[in-house]
Amino acid sequence: MTRGYAGDRYFLPVLPPMKRELHPLMAWWAVLYALAMLARYQPAAWGTLISVDNTQHAVPIERLLERAINHLPVLIADTITEVST
Template sequence: MKRELHPLMAWWAVLYALSMLSRYKPATRGTLINVDSSQHAVPIKRLLERAINHLPVLIADAITEVRT
């Protein structure tokens, strides 16, 4: 790539992948987010918490950037 990936696009890719996992492989998703048996559960939870905090700011910034 000639330019680095915009943070909003990186978040979109991650959340899109997780949404496809939830939609098409719900049993796998259930296994991955089970904190008692999956080493991935806590990192996924932290990732989603960060998304809730960071995405509104990134979206607002992107709208402002496009508008100007």
């Protein structure tokens, strides 16, 4: 029911019609895709969300993006290894 990721175990949902839990790479993709669409199609809202002076969400978004930069290269390499064996 849990999947190992970044040295810990996480509970990831099973979304119909999937038979297994969501892969961490797909979870990251969904989050980053949503943020990219917000930045592209709603630039004023994105600018407000990342402004430290205007919202409490700016620092968590910055931390999320920093974590993505640090974790995704390793996760991508691990996923390639996982599917190639």
